[in-house]
Amino acid sequence: MKRWGIFRFTFGEAIRRGTLLTYFLLGNAIILVLLLGIGHVPQNPDQLTFFGNPILTKVPKDFDVVQMLLAFLESQSSFWIMMFGVFGVAGFMPEILEKGSAELFLSKPITRWELLLFRAFGATAGIAANIVYFMAGVWAVVGLKFGVWHWKFLASSLLISYSFACLVVLLFAAGLLMRNTGLVTMFGFIFYVFSWGLESRTRGLNLLWDNAVYHRILDALYYLTPQLSAMLTNATRFVGHSAIANPMEPQTMNWMPYVYSLASATLIYLLSAWYFYRRDY
Amino acid sequence: MHPIEIEGVSKTYVSGFWRRARLEALVDISFQVEAGTIFSLLGPNGAGKTTLVKILLSVVRPSAGAARINGVPCSSVDARAKSGYLPENHRYPNFLNGLETLIFFGRLNGLPASMLRDRANQLLGLVGLDEWKKMKIRKYSKGMLQRLGLAQALLNEPNVLFLDEPTDGVDPVGRKEIRDLLVNLKSQGKTIFLNSHLLSEVERISDRVAILNKGRIIRTGSIPDLTAGALIYEIDLEGGISAELMDRIRRTVETAMISNKTLTVGLHARSELDSVVDLLRTNGFSIGGIREQKLSLEESFMQLIGKQP
Numbered sequence: 001m002k003r004w005g006i007f008r009f010t011f012g013e014a015i016r017r018g019t020l021l022t023y024f025l026l027g028n029a030i031i032l033v034l035l036l037g038i039g040h041v042p043q044n045p046d047q048l049t050f051f052g053n054p055i056l057t058k059v060p061k062d063f064d065v066v067q068m069l070l071a072f073l074e075s076q077s078s079f080w081i082m083m084f085g086v087f088g089v090a091g092f093m094p095e096i097l098e099k100g101s102a103e104l105f106l107s108k109p110i111t112r113w114e115l116l117l118f119r120a121f122g123a124t125a126g127i128a129a130n131i132v133y134f135m136a137g138v139w140a141v142v143g144l145k146f147g148v149w150h151w152k153f154l155a156s157s158l159l160i161s162y163s164f165a166c167l168v169v170l171l172f173a174a175g176l177l178m179r180n181t182g183l184v185t186m187f188g189f190i191f192y193v194f195s196w197g198l199e200s201r202t203r204g205l206n207l208l209w210d211n212a213v214y215h216r217i218l219d220a221l222y223y224l225t226p227q228l229s230a231m232l233t234n235a236t237r238f239v240g241h242s243a244i245a246n247p248m249e250p251q252t253m254n255w256m257p258y259v260y261s262l263a264s265a266t267l268i269y270l271l272s273a274w275y276f277y278r279r280d281y
Numbered sequence: 282m283h284p285i286e287i288e289g290v291s292k293t294y295v296s297g298f299w300r301r302a303r304l305e306a307l308v309d310i311s312f313q314v315e316a317g318t319i320f321s322l323l324g325p326n327g328a329g330k331t332t333l334v335k336i337l338l339s340v341v342r343p344s345a346g347a348a349r350i351n352g353v354p355c356s357s358v359d360a361r362a363k364s365g366y367l368p369e370n371h372r373y374p375n376f377l378n379g380l381e382t383l384i385f386f387g388r389l390n391g392l393p394a395s396m397l398r399d400r401a402n403q404l405l406g407l408v409g410l411d412e413w414k415k416m417k418i419r420k421y422s423k424g425m426l427q428r429l430g431l432a433q434a435l436l437n438e439p440n441v442l443f444l445d446e447p448t449d450g451v452d453p454v455g456r457k458e459i460r461d462l463l464v465n466l467k468s469q470g471k472t473i474f475l476n477s478h479l480l481s482e483v484e485r486i487s488d489r490v491a492i493l494n495k496g497r498i499i500r501t502g503s504i505p506d507l508t509a510g511a512l513i514y515e516i517d518l519e520g521g522i523s524a525e526l527m528d529r530i531r532r533t534v535e536t537a538m539i540s541n542k543t544l545t546v547g548l549h550a551r552s553e554l555d556s557v558v559d560l561l562r563t564n565g566f567s568i569g570g571i572r573e574q575k576l577s578l579e580e581s582f583m584q585l586i587g588k589q590p
Contacts, residue, residue: 005388009374016376103368104433107338107443108389109361280294280341 002110006118007125014088014126023084024130031137038145040065066146067240070153073138075236078160081131082232085164086171086188089123093175094184102281113273116172120269124168128161135160152239159235162258166226167191169265173272176279195228226265230257282352284441284472285314285337290346292332292496306332307496310346314474314489316440319467321475321483323582324493330476331369333493334443337474338366350441362391365434369445369476371426375419379410379429382418383436390437404432409458423450431459435466442466445476460486484508484578492585500585507581509573512548517569518561526564530557545574 014020041047041054046065048055096105096119105115135157143149167188174187197205201218237253292307307329314320322330335341337348339356350360373382383401392400405414408428413421418429427450434442447463448456463473463486477483483490484504491501500507522539530537533556536547546557554571561568576584 001394002389002391005385008388009385013374013376098372100368100370100372103335103338103340103366104371104373104386105389106340107361107364107366107368108386109358109391109437110389111358278342280335 002108003114003118006110006115007122010092010119010122011126011129013092014123015129017088019084019087020126020130023081023088024133027130027134027137031134031141034138034141035145038069038141040146064148064240066142066148067150070138070142070150071236071240074135074153074156074160074239075232077131077134077138078163078232078235081127081134081160082164082167082192082228083189084130085127085167086185086192088127089168090171090175090185090188091181092119092123093172094179094181097176097179097281106281112276116176116273116276117269120165120168120172123172124161124165127164127168128157131161131164132157150239156235156239159231159238159258163226163228163231163235163261166231166261166265167228169269169272170226173268173275176272176276191225192228195225195230198222198225199227199229199233223260224264224267226261226268227257228261230254231261234258283313284316284351285320285474286349286352287312287333287337288347290333290336290343290348292329292336292341293344305496307336307343310493310496310498312491312498312501314472316472317467317470318488319463319473319475319486321477321487321490322493323477323480323483323490325586328493329496330493331445334366334445334474334476338364338443363437363439364441364443365437365439366443367427367430367434367445367447369449371430373418373426373429373433375417378415378417379405379421380414382429383432386433387436392437400436401432404435407435407462408432409455424452424455427451428455428459431462439471441472441474443474443476446478447475448477448479448482456482480577480579480582490578492582494586504578508575508578512551513574514546514548514554515572515574516544516546516557516561517571518542518544519567519569522566526560530560533557533560 015024037051039049039052041049048065048069093116096102096115106112136154139150139154142153170191171184171188174184175181178184178187198218198221201215201222205218206215234254234257288311290307290310291305294304294306296302296304310333322333324330332341336343337350337355338361342356348355350364353360374385377385380398380401383404384397387397387401388394402411402414405411408431410425410428410432413425418426421429427447431444431447434444444463448459451459460482463475467473467486475483475487487504489501489503490507492499492507519542521542522544527537527539530544530546534546534553535549536545537557538545544557544561546554548554558568558571
């Protein structure tokens with residue numbers, strides 16, 4: 001009951017936030033625009049149109065044009081979902097730790113690890129509901145328009161939600177340490193950008209300084225933090241290869257970033273719970 | 282077993298980059314609170330009152346010592362299951378309305394779903410918020426929030442209630458209602474631990490008081506104990522008193538003065554009052570009445586705090 005209370009409260013808070021309401025309205029607008037605007041030339045099923053204008057004419061060999069469209073939509077969606085998500089949940093821990101609020105929550109017969117865990121679950125569920133709703137809407141529009149019911153696109157909403165869950169653990173840890181919504185939001189964005197840099201470190205960050213210790217530090221950061229960028233890239237691969245998102249990357253799906261991220265998120269959660277337990281408020 | 286037991290509790294806050302700055306917020310605090318009483322903790326700002334309550338509710342960890350609520354160590358979740366808390370300057374999630382707030386905190390208290398709504402409605406009625414229960418709490422006034430806070434603290438039918446400035450921001454009528462409610466809760470056997478700056482209110486309803494200053498308990502006792510310490514008596518006489526008799530009385534007591542047929546004497550000990558009465562009676566005075574001149578709690582509090590280095 002207590003855990004359910006925290007989960008339900010946080011879920012409600014997540015879906016009522018202005019940021020996520022904006023995202024929800026934007027999502028609905030995109031679904032509506034797709035419903036009204038997307039189509040294909042009757043004589044040529046490989047030629048998609050948007051309000052009558054041809055799009056996606058240069059389809060790579062062996063790629064289905066609808067699958068390409070879905071992969072494109074998935075990669076764009078996951079980017080914006082993360083952006084809105086960071087804005088939406090960055091304040092979740094700092095706000096309950098404010099003076100006058102912390103006393104109310106911490107004086108209740110619930111342990112701090114439960115409060116942290118079920119608040120993270122609630123925040124993730126709130127964002128996941130938005131993600132699944134939007135992706136299901138796009139999936140239904142594409143299915144109705146082209147008769148292609150691409151279940152992997154729908155399932156990718158779970159991969160994006162999972163990736164976001166790992167990010168939430170990190171944002172909550174930052175929230176416990178910083179206790180400031182603005183700083184946590186900045187941290188979230190910086191981490192998001194940094195995770196792209198870490199994923200492609202062999203072609204970027206490693207070249208900045210030819211030093212073994214520096215390279216080891218980057219490797220450690222990559223494995224000790226959720227591999228956000230790698231998870232999102234793989235979600236796009238899962239839908240229909242990432243030829244549009246990143247043609248230089250291998251096109252095969254790799255599940256390991258999800259496994260490593262689960263391990264790092266678990267470690268970060270345990271450290272956060274220990275820190276939370278030790279702190280006075 | 283007492284509902285609240287505190288043994289040698291100390292709290293030192295450490296701060297700074299090298300963690301060398303130390304602030305002793307509480308030093309070796311020990312006392313118990315009897316069941317079914319109202320106990321008030323008084324002290325100037327920064328005395329450590331809120332820190333002590335936070336330790337009892339496990340919001341802050343003590344540096345030394347131990348405290349128990351209903352016989353259970355205060356760090357245990359079980360200790361909080363039957364205690365209620367109204368913090369000072371409490372902040373509620375402002376996207377909820379009054380009813381939703383109580384339902385949410387009821388869930389956190391582990392109340393069964395079947396009774397949540399009824400209990401929340403009953404308490405909203407008790408604190409006079411029935412009319413505004415569907416209004417978002419961001420629109421509530423300070424007094425309304427205070428009433429909501431009190432309802433929140435009572436959700437789990439606690440047998441120990443911690444209230445930090447419960448009448449802060451409440452109008453005089455509301456204050457009386459809250460005082461009456463606390464007295465009623467006491468009559469139901471609940472133990473109430475009150476932190477308040479409003480000494481006149483504390484004086485009206487408290488059974489025992491502890492005065493805390495600079496992290497140390499400087500006095501505990503009942504209200505009569507704290508306010509009767511001065512040993513000053515007023516004696517109504519039915520005639521004038523001679524200068525010679527006044528001299529004899531002054532030699533018997535610490536201070537003596539006469540004004541409008543009322544003799545005011547300050548005593549070293551209670552037994553001196555008998556000597557003064559004997560002197561007056563043997564000199565043929567008829568005594569109309571004797572009153573003990575009491576200090577108010579505020580005067581007593583100011584004297585005690587003023588004596589502290």
